[in-house]
Amino acid sequence: MHELSPPPDDPKAVCPINTLMSVLSGPWTLYLLWVLSTKGPQRFGELRRQINGISTKVLTERLRMLEAEGIAYRDYKPTIPPEVTYGLTARGGELMEILDQLASLANRWYGEAPSNEGDRQRG
Amino acid sequence: MHELSPPPDDPKAVCPINTLMSVLSGPWTLYLLWVLSTKGPQRFGELRRQINGISTKVLTERLRMLEAEGIAYRDYKPTIPPEVTYGLTARGGELMEILDQLASLANRWYGEAPSNEGDRQRG
DNA sequence: CAGGATCCATATGGATACTG
DNA sequence: CAGTATCCATATGGATCCTG
Numbered sequence: 516m517h518e519l520s521p522p523p524d525d526p527k528a529v530c531p532i533n534t535l536m537s538v539l540s541g542p543w544t545l546y547l548l549w550v551l552s553t554k555g556p557q558r559f560g561e562l563r564r565q566i567n568g569i570s571t572k573v574l575t576e577r578l579r580m581l582e583a584e585g586i587a588y589r590d591y592k593p594t595i596p597p598e599v600t601y602g603l604t605a606r607g608g609e610l611m612e613i614l615d616q617l618a619s620l621a622n623r624w625y626g627e628a629p630s631n632e633g634d635r636q637r638g
Numbered sequence: 639m640h641e642l643s644p645p646p647d648d649p650k651a652v653c654p655i656n657t658l659m660s661v662l663s664g665p666w667t668l669y670l671l672w673v674l675s676t677k678g679p680q681r682f683g684e685l686r687r688q689i690n691g692i693s694t695k696v697l698t699e700r701l702r703m704l705e706a707e708g709i710a711y712r713d714y715k716p717t718i719p720p721e722v723t724y725g726l727t728a729r730g731g732e733l734m735e736i737l738d739q740l741a742s743l744a745n746r747w748y749g750e751a752p753s754n755e756g757d758r759q760r761g
Numbered sequence: 762c763a764g765g766a767t768c769c770a771t772a773t774g775g776a777t778a779c780t781g
Numbered sequence: 782c783a784g785t786a787t788c789c790a791t792a793t794g795g796a797t798c799c800t801g
Contacts, residue, residue, distance in 0.1 A: 531744035532737070533668060540663040542794070545656060559763050570795055575764060585747070595801085596762035606747065613739050614655070620732060621654035624708070665774070682783050693775055694784060719782035720781085 538584050543569050544577050552611045556602030661707050666692050667700050675734045679725030
């Protein structure tokens with residue numbers, strides 16, 4: 516039985532999987548999740564450097580969204596300068612398991628399978 | 639081992655899972671997949687009626703995209719009037735299995751679990 | 762360091778009208 | 782019937798500048 520329920524009233528209305536998908540949809544989000552997942556918890560600046568090309572605006576938006584969904588956590592230490600660390604929550608871990616399946620599927624479909632190679636020299 | 643590989647050169651460059659996600663991202667796409675998956679192959683007009691509110695433009699775009707990815711097929715019969723039927727391919731089936739997991743996760747997270755109820759009266 | 766505020770370019774969806 | 786073509790409103794990302 517499929518669990519992709521149709522919208523109650525408004526076709527685009529709040530539907531669990533739509534909510535989840537819209538969180539994952541935007542540019543950078545998957546890459547951000549991948550970084551958090553494989554490289555572990557990191558500070559804002561580190562994330563920005565690893566995700567080369569992302570703007571602080573979008574990085575902040577994505578992190579806030581992931582935090583709001585309980586996928587990532589935010590650890591704020593009000594030192595000077597402040598130290599803010601982000602990482603995946605248990606939910607984030609659950610999600611990554613499924614995303615890995617999706618990635619695995621995508622790799623099979625599209626041929627490229629860097630699964631056991633990690634990142635390239637260019638990364 | 640996670641399979642969400644980082645982009646080779648351009649951070650937003652072609653990456654299997656990004657490609658796949660961008661296909662699923664837009665409005666209506668998941669709902670369209672859900673309809674095709676649960677209600678079976680259907681003609682263009684039927685789809686439009688079931689997905690209440692979608693424009694022909696977007697419906698066409700989505701179907702073309704799914705077709706291009708091998709997720710859906712298009713069966714065109716040049717009768718008058720023409721009869722075009724869309725349905726999920728084997729790939730589409732594979733994809734739905736994973737999306738179901740995602741939906742199941744989303745339902746657990748967000749509480750709503752219409753999994754054994756199917757659609758509502760409004761659907 | 763970790764963002765918030767602002768301005769702008771662009772992509773994309775919605776609505777409508779038209780056609781083989 | 783199954784689209785295509787067009788115009789428009791809006792959302793969203795990118796770049797830049799500023800600050801506790």
